Amino acid sequence: TQLLEQSPQFLSIQEGENLTVYCNSSSVFSSLQWYRQEPGEGPVLLVTVVTGGEVKKLKRLTFQFGDARKDSSLHITAAQPGDTGLYLCAGRGGSNYQLIWGAGTKLIIKP
Amino acid sequence: NAGVMQNPRHLVRRRGQEARLRCSPMKGHSHVYWYRQLPEEGLKFMVYLQKENIIDESGMPKERFSAEFPKEGPSILRIQQVVRGDSAAYFCASSPGTSGGGREQFFGPGTRLTVL
Numbered sequence: 499t500q501l502l503e504q505s506p507q508f509l510s511i512q513e514g515e516n517l518t519v520y521c522n523s524s525s526v527f528s529s530l531q532w533y534r535q536e537p538g539e540g541p542v543l544l545v546t547v548v549t550g551g552e553v554k555k556l557k558r559l560t561f562q563f564g565d566a567r568k569d570s571s572l573h574i575t576a577a578q579p580g581d582t583g584l585y586l587c588a589g590r591g592g593s594n595y596q597l598i599w600g601a602g603t604k605l606i607i608k609p
Numbered sequence: 610n611a612g613v614m615q616n617p618r619h620l621v622r623r624r625g626q627e628a629r630l631r632c633s634p635m636k637g638h639s640h641v642y643w644y645r646q647l648p649e650e651g652l653k654f655m656v657y658l659q660k661e662n663i664i665d666e667s668g669m670p671k672e673r674f675s676a677e678f679p680k681e682g683p684s685i686l687r688i689q690q691v692v693r694g695d696s697a698a699y700f701c702a703s704s705p706g707t708s709g710g711g712r713e714q715f716f717g718p719g720t721r722l723t724v725l
Binding site for chain 1: 613640642649650651652653654657664665700702704712713714715716717718719721
């Protein structure tokens with residue numbers, strides 16, 4: 499069974515600080531996606547990484563896919579209160595459609 | 610261009626009643642996926658449907674749960690004889706395809722089911 503573990507589960511920091519959240523597995527994924535979910539809403543796709551070692555940047559967010567395509571990280575620079583939310587990673591395994599989800603990192607940025 | 614629509618947003622049922630959750634995919638999307646999310650957990654895949662076909666229902670409980678995506682109208686997730694353990698947020702996603710860039714799944718706002 500493919501599993502994705504996210505850490506930390508919860509993170510509360512001050513505005514302006516940097517942070518990194520992790521998504522780890524013992525399984526290889528063909529691609530990995532990061533989503534952000536606000537309370538009462540569905541997940542919204544932030545990025546998809548496909549190639550081992552790939553780095554993608556989205557403004558202050560930097561996403562990296564591990565060389566072996568088993569893990570990924572999300573780094574936020576100079577966090578802002580608007581970054582508050584639940585960050586979920588999801589890996590695509592053997593099928594073209596089934597996503598394996600991590601439990602999420604709940605991020606709170608205090609002004 | 611409307612996104613994925615789900616209704617109702619909140620549904621309260623008593624034990625033993627039936628729950629019907631509806632999902633209208635994005636325009637042009639013919640692939641629908643249902644997920645379940647418990648508090649403090651990630652999403653769990655339930656079922657994948659195309660128009661008039663169930664492609665993969667491996668994540669759906671064998672009893673009491675059923676799903677359909679008719680030729681006309683929304684996709685329906687039906688839970689019969691609900692129990693307290695069915696309380697969760699149910700999300701629907703849609704995609705235009707399952708290969709390449711068409712694999713991206715767009716999510717609806719979810720239906721929060723509470724079983725009393």
